[in-house]
Amino acid sequence: MTSxxxxxxxxxxxxxxxxxxxxxxxxxxxxxxxxFSDTHPQFMRSGNGARVVDADGREYLDLMCSWGPMIxxxxxxxxxxxxxxxxxxxxxxxxxxxxxxxxxxxxxxxxPAANWAxxxxxxxxAVTTCVTTARAATGKRKVLVAxxxxxxxxxxxxxxxxxxxxxxxEHLIHYEYNDLASAVxxxxxxxxxxxxxxxxxxxxxxxxxxxxxxxEFARGLRALADRTGAVLVLDDVRCTHRLDLGGSWxxxxxxxxxxxxxxxxxxxxxxxxxxxxxxxxxxxxxxxxTGSFWTGALPLAAALATLTELRKGEALxxxxxxxxxxRDGLAAQAASHGFVVNQTGPVQxxxxxxxxxPDFRLARAWAEAAATRGVYLHPWHNWFLSAxxxxxxxxxxxxxxxxxxxxxx
Amino acid sequence: MTSxxxxxxxxxxxxxxxxxxxxxxxxxxxxxxxxFSDTHPQFMRSGNGARVVDADGREYLDLMCSWGPMIxxxxxxxxxxxxxxxxxxxxxxxxxxxxxxxxxxxxxxxxPAANWAxxxxxxxxAVTTCVTTARAATGKRKVLVAxxxxxxxxxxxxxxxxxxxxxxxEHLIHYEYNDLASAVxxxxxxxxxxxxxxxxxxxxxxxxxxxxxxxEFARGLRALADRTGAVLVLDDVRCTHRLDLGGSWxxxxxxxxxxxxxxxxxxxxxxxxxxxxxxxxxxxxxxxxTGSFWTGALPLAAALATLTELRKGEALxxxxxxxxxxRDGLAAQAASHGFVVNQTGPVQxxxxxxxxxPDFRLARAWAEAAATRGVYLHPWHNWFLSAxxxxxxxxxxxxxxxxxxxxxx
Numbered sequence: 001m002t003s004x005x006x007x008x009x010x011x012x013x014x015x016x017x018x019x020x021x022x023x024x025x026x027x028x029x030x031x032x033x034x035x036f037s038d039t040h041p042q043f044m045r046s047g048n049g050a051r052v053v054d055a056d057g058r059e060y061l062d063l064m065c066s067w068g069p070m071i072x073x074x075x076x077x078x079x080x081x082x083x084x085x086x087x088x089x090x091x092x093x094x095x096x097x098x099x100x101x102x103x104x105x106x107x108x109x110x111x112p113a114a115n116w117a118x119x120x121x122x123x124x125x126a127v128t129t130c131v132t133t134a135r136a137a138t139g140k141r142k143v144l145v146a147x148x149x150x151x152x153x154x155x156x157x158x159x160x161x162x163x164x165x166x167x168x169x170e171h172l173i174h175y176e177y178n179d180l181a182s183a184v185x186x187x188x189x190x191x192x193x194x195x196x197x198x199x200x201x202x203x204x205x206x207x208x209x210x211x212x213x214x215x216e217f218a219r220g221l222r223a224l225a226d227r228t229g230a231v232l233v234l235d236d237v238r239c240t241h242r243l244d245l246g247g248s249w250x251x252x253x254x255x256x257x258x259x260x261x262x263x264x265x266x267x268x269x270x271x272x273x274x275x276x277x278x279x280x281x282x283x284x285x286x287x288x289x290t291g292s293f294w295t296g297a298l299p300l301a302a303a304l305a306t307l308t309e310l311r312k313g314e315a316l317x318x319x320x321x322x323x324x325x326x327r328d329g330l331a332a333q334a335a336s337h338g339f340v341v342n343q344t345g346p347v348q349x350x351x352x353x354x355x356x357x358p359d360f361r362l363a364r365a366w367a368e369a370a371a372t373r374g375v376y377l378h379p380w381h382n383w384f385l386s387a388x389x390x391x392x393x394x395x396x397x398x399x400x401x402x403x404x405x406x407x408x409x
Numbered sequence: 410m411t412s413x414x415x416x417x418x419x420x421x422x423x424x425x426x427x428x429x430x431x432x433x434x435x436x437x438x439x440x441x442x443x444x445f446s447d448t449h450p451q452f453m454r455s456g457n458g459a460r461v462v463d464a465d466g467r468e469y470l471d472l473m474c475s476w477g478p479m480i481x482x483x484x485x486x487x488x489x490x491x492x493x494x495x496x497x498x499x500x501x502x503x504x505x506x507x508x509x510x511x512x513x514x515x516x517x518x519x520x521p522a523a524n525w526a527x528x529x530x531x532x533x534x535a536v537t538t539c540v541t542t543a544r545a546a547t548g549k550r551k552v553l554v555a556x557x558x559x560x561x562x563x564x565x566x567x568x569x570x571x572x573x574x575x576x577x578x579e580h581l582i583h584y585e586y587n588d589l590a591s592a593v594x595x596x597x598x599x600x601x602x603x604x605x606x607x608x609x610x611x612x613x614x615x616x617x618x619x620x621x622x623x624x625e626f627a628r629g630l631r632a633l634a635d636r637t638g639a640v641l642v643l644d645d646v647r648c649t650h651r652l653d654l655g656g657s658w659x660x661x662x663x664x665x666x667x668x669x670x671x672x673x674x675x676x677x678x679x680x681x682x683x684x685x686x687x688x689x690x691x692x693x694x695x696x697x698x699t700g701s702f703w704t705g706a707l708p709l710a711a712a713l714a715t716l717t718e719l720r721k722g723e724a725l726x727x728x729x730x731x732x733x734x735x736r737d738g739l740a741a742q743a744a745s746h747g748f749v750v751n752q753t754g755p756v757q758x759x760x761x762x763x764x765x766x767p768d769f770r771l772a773r774a775w776a777e778a779a780a781t782r783g784v785y786l787h788p789w790h791n792w793f794l795s796a797x798x799x800x801x802x803x804x805x806x807x808x809x810x811x812x813x814x815x816x817x818x
Contacts, residue, residue, distance in 0.1 A: 015510055022513035022525050024690060029699020031505050044504035052503050066501045069701055074499055084493060090483055092475045092677035094461050094785055095453035096440050101424055104431035116431050121530040121679055122700040128563055136572035153699045154537055154563070156577075161697025163545035167576040168565075263701055268501035270530055270679050270702035281433060288570025290438020290562045291531040292478055292672055293679035298707075376503055 006039040006372035009056025015043045029153065030067060036379055039368040047074025049388035052376060060376035061397045063350070065384035071241055071264035071319075072309060073388025079267045082305035086297050097297035103304050107275060110307065111247050113255035114275030118284065120294050123237030124152030126260035126272040127198070129289050131156075133258060133276070134196035134231035137283035142190035144197045144230075146177040148205040151198060151235050171195075177203040178211060180220035187228055196231045197221055201239045201248030202345060207360070207380045209353055210345025218254040225257070231280070234259040237272070241265070242319060242348045242384070245310055264384075266302035315387035316348075322389035323347025329398040337405040351382040362408060369407035373400040415448045415781035418465030424452045438562065439476060445788050448777040456483025458797035461785060469785035470806045472759070474793035480650055480673035480728075481718060482797025488676045491714035495706050506706035512713050516684060519716065520656050522664035523684030527693065529703050532646030533561030535669035535681040536607070538698050540565075542667060542685070543605035543640035546692035551599035553606045553639075555586040557614040560607060560644050580604075586612040587620060589629035596637055605640045606630055610648045610657030611754060616769070616789045618762055619754025627663040634666070640689070643668040646681070650674070651728060651757045651793070654719055673793075676715040678708035724796035725757075731798035732756025738807040746814040760791040771817060778816035782809040 008016070019026040019042070026034065026042065033040040041054035050073055052062045065071065072079060086099070104117040120126055131143055151157040155168035173190055175183040177200075187194055199221055203211035225232035234256035239248040240263050247259055257280060262272035270293075276284060309315065327343050330352060334341040339362070340355035354362035363379035370377050375397050377383050417425070428435040428451070435443065435451065442449040450463035459482055461471045474480065481488060495508070513526040529535055540552055560566040564577035582599055584592040586609075596603055608630055612620035634641040643665035648657040649672045656668055666689055671681035679702075685693060718724065736752050739761060743750040748771070749764035763771035772788035779786050784806050786792055 011507075015507055018514065019505075019510045022517050023509065024525055024527055024693040027505055027509075027704075028527055028694070029697065029703065031699065031704055033504065041504055043507050043510070044499070044502040045507065046498035047502050048499075052499070054504065055507055060503075062503060064503045066503050067701060069501045074502070075497070080496055083496060087489055087492060088484070089455035090453070090457075090461070092478045092679075093453040093456050093483070094469075094471060094473045094475050095442065095450050095463065096428075096436055098420075098424055098452050098454065098464055100432065100436075101428045101452070105427065108431050116433055118433055118437055122534075122702070124700060125531075132564055132570075132572035134572075135574060136570075141574045141576075153697055155541055155565075158697050161541075161545075162692070162695040163541035163543075165544060165550045165580065167550075167579045170576045171574065268702070268705065269707070270501075270705060283571070284433040285437070286571035288438065288562055288567050290440065291533060292476060293531065293677075294438065295436075295440055296677065296679060298678075 005368060009041070009054065009058065011055035012041050012043060015055055037364065037368050037371060039371045040376070049073040049075070050386060050393045058374070060371070060374050061393060061400065063375060063377040063383040063397065065386050066268060068238060068263035068384045069268040070386050072267050072306060072315065073386045076267055078309055079302050079305045082301040083269070083298050086301035091298045092293055092296040096295040097300055099297055099300035099304060100295050103300050106304065106307055107273060110245050110311065111275055112250060113247055113259065113277065115278040116276055116281060118274045119300070120272040120274070121270045121291055122272050123260060123262035124154055125291065126237060126262055126274050127151045127157065127235050128154065129274045129287070130233040130258040130260050131196055131198065132287045132289065133280060133284045134233060136286045137231055137280055138195045138229060140193045140195040141171045142193045143172055143195055144175055144183060144186045144190065145172050146199060146203070147174045149177065149200050150206065178214045178217045180217050183221060183224060187224055194228050194230045196233050197225050198233045198235060200235045201243065204238055204345065204382055209342050210351045210382055212345065213252070215252050218249060218252055222254050231257045233257065236260060237262045239349065241310060243346055245316070265306065266299045267306040269299035269302040271299040271303050318387045319348040319385045319389065322385050322394050323350055325391065325394045326350060326397065329394070330401060333398065333402045333405050339405065345382055348385050349382045350385070365408045366404055369404035370401055373404050375400045375404065414777060418450070418463065418467065420464035421450050421452055424464055445773065446777050446780065448780045449785070458482040458484070459795060459802045467783070469780070469783050470802060470809065472784060472786040472792040472806065474795050475677060477647060477672035477793045478677040479795050481676050481715060481724065482795045485676055487718055488711050488714045491710040492678070492707050495710035500707045501702055501705040505704040506709055508706050508709035508713060509704050512709050515713065515716055516682060519654050519720065520684055521659060522656055522668065522686065524687045525685055525690060527683045528709070529681040529683070530679045530700055531681050532669060532671035533563055534700065535646060535671055535683050536560045536566065536644050537563065538683045538696070539642045539667040539669050540605055540607065541696045541698065542689060542693045543642060545695045546640055546689055547604045547638060549602045549604040550580045551602045552581055552604055553584055553592060553595045553599065554581050555608060555612070556583045558586065558609050559615065587623045587626045589626050592630060592633060596633055596639070603637050603639045605642050606634050607642045607644060609644045610652065613647055613754065613791055618751050619760045619791055621754065622661070624661050627658060627661055631663050640666045642666065645669060646671045648758065650719060652755055654725070674715065675708045675711035678711040680708040680712050727796045728757040728794045728798065731794050731803050732759055734800060734803045735759060735806065738803070739810060742807065742811045742814050748814065754791055757794050758791045759794070774817045775813055778813035779810055782813050784809045784813065
């Protein structure tokens with residue numbers, strides 16, 4: 001079966017033209033599709049469940065979940081009802097909403113390593129707050145980070161882009177993910193000046209296969225932090241809630257001192273969170289961190305609805321089941337079309353790469369064919385599943401991806 | 410007339426107790442009332458127009474507008490309608506909402522110095538993006554900032570708090586606000602390494618009287634930037650929209666190269682914006698900056714509704730009229746009660762301090778009495794007015810503040 005590459009829609013073309021005049025590069029950051037596709041729409045009008053609709057009314061089965069946030073699916077009735085209900089009372093007020101207390105209690109009850117919680121707007125806010133807290137707690141400066149790990153898009157941690165000066169990252173020392181010896185060496189380099197060990201729950205660097213954490217590595221980092229007095233910070237922003245509601249390392253029994261969460265906390269409403277241990281209460285009180293909208297009530301109402309729904313216990317098994325079904329289906333399709341592919345990471349956060357495809361030519365062609373066939377996925381960033389990814393959705397996706405494999409030449 | 414200091418309500422007390430267990434310090438950042446009052450409620454349940462209601466159902470006439478965001482008043486029907494309308498379609502999607510283009514066009518049409526716009530979540534995001542862009546544009550590092558000016562709550566710019574290391578602020582050079590010679594000296598210190606001059610449209614440092622900008626100082630900074638090749642960055646976050654929709658320095662004819670906005674852009678929904686000149690298009694494209702929710706549709710829908718309403722031209726005159734009425738009334742009251750007070754800054758962003766009150770004992774006593782009387786205001790941070798501050802609201806506020814002056818002993 002063959003397919004013509006999807007042409008840009010009329011609305012999409014018009015919007016790109018207008019955006020090119022008033023938005024830098026037409027779009028910036030991870031939302032800019034120019035880097036990864038000629039056929040993915042830049043603009044979207046609506047979403048429902050596991051479906052999104054672009055500016056021209058074309059519908060896509062969604063494997064990105066807005067890069068993570070939509071854990072219950074787009075336009076979720078329960079979350080929307082919570083938002084509308086709160087909207088009639090107030091959003092951003094002079095004082096904090098009582099919802100902040102309720103939600104902090106629910107998070108602390110859900111995450112065994114958490115004794116307290118603090119809210120912000122972005123993952124970057126949360127990770128930055130963790131590092132500042134660790135420095136306040138220890139009075140030290142150096143932070144160990146894994147080479148290539150994404151921790152946010154501000155100069156102290158950005159992986160690329162102009163405008164970063166040497167002093168921004170002066171106190172970062174790099175180790176290799178899953179290589180405990182390299183972390184020990186990095187800690188030795190920090191010497192008496194080690195404030196924190198920052199780590200993601202798995203390796204999910206862009207443009208490389210995902211890699212699950214080695215349990216001994218995780219335990220080793222915990223021991224290294226204990227031995228040196230450093231603060232162990234888990235950057236759980238991307239994995240938040242999908243692997244385990246109690247925190248992504250809870251299943252392996254390694255508890256961080258501080259953790260950063262965001263993405264799906266409020267099913268798409270802007271919210272980040274930091275949680276920490278009792279030992280760090282005074283340190284986090286001693287830093288100054290705030291934002292105009294950090295305790296706004298709408299995202300908190302959405303987060304309460306989201307976590308309450310997730311705690312019922314149905315969503316995570318649905319995502320896992322969907323992920324297995326998708327992985328099995330894609331594996332069979334790739335083989336039948338004669339492609340060798342690697343599917344890595346947890347099934348709820350799928351990633352597919354092609355063997356011998358260092359410049360992502362095949363991945364890009366397949367992703368573009370998938371978009372043309374009506375499946376929205378990314379060629380070199382992991383995808384995300386939601387509770388809206390039922391069997392029939394996965395089967396519909398697989399019917400289209402099979403055609404997309406046939407399109408790749 | 411005398412008044413007993415308001416006791417904490419039952420709900421407020423209970424919430425404080427619960428918050429103390431699960432939120433650092435019971436609350437963090439600017440939202441923490443512990444620093445400024447024994448009687449201000451920490452928690453609020455709802456707001457409507459110029460009124461807010463605390464957890465115990467006590468109503469306050471609001472002079473803080475949630476520290477700026479509520480420019481049209483709480484629970485604004487038009488903004489709420491825009492939010493609900495968009496909510497039914499989608500909020501955070503895989504691609505950007507077309508609303509981002511519409512809103513960028515409207516901002517560029519509203520702000521003469523703006524050729525493009527980029528959106529984020531907080532004022533801190535916006536200012537940080539400006540500095541990174543300036544460094545990318547110039548390839549230089551030093552940033553001139555006014556001593557004591559607030560530009561955000563992250564380590565590179567924070568004014569206080571633990572966890573900040575020397576390298577975070579290594580490339581800041583300080584000048585005195587409204588002292589051009591000090592800025593020239595700072596620029597000389599930067600020498601060939603000057604990237605940006607960062608300035609607020611007026612001096613609104615915490616715990617000191619506000620100070621309007623001296624026009625010659627503003628013009629001098631513009632000339633200094635032009636002479637040195639530095640980027641002039643206006644941090645308009647706090648003053649956004651209230652002084653002039655075209656930017657706070659538009660009335661004096663001094664246009665920045667980059668500007669940061671936030672607070673009331675979306676009448677309480679989380680949104681920040683950076684605007685800039687054509688000359689900086691390539692520089693802003695070269696930096697990497699993003700956030701999971703930066704192009705979420707709900708805040709953009711709220712911002713479009715807010716700016717469309719503001720452009721009708723009624724809101725700013727209402728705020729100015731309210732500000733004059735309030736200032737005149739407070740001046741008369743203070744005199745009649747035998748207090749010497751200073752009212753400073755633009756009337757739409759009122760500030761009142763007591764003469765010979767270096768430790769804010771009188772200011773605090775008066776603010777606490779006002780809270781007890783049902784007016785929410787701050788003892789040492791500027792206040793904000795909104796389009797909901799009609800004459801009858803101001804008169805009701807004045808009736809209560811008169812009693813509050815009587816309470817101060």
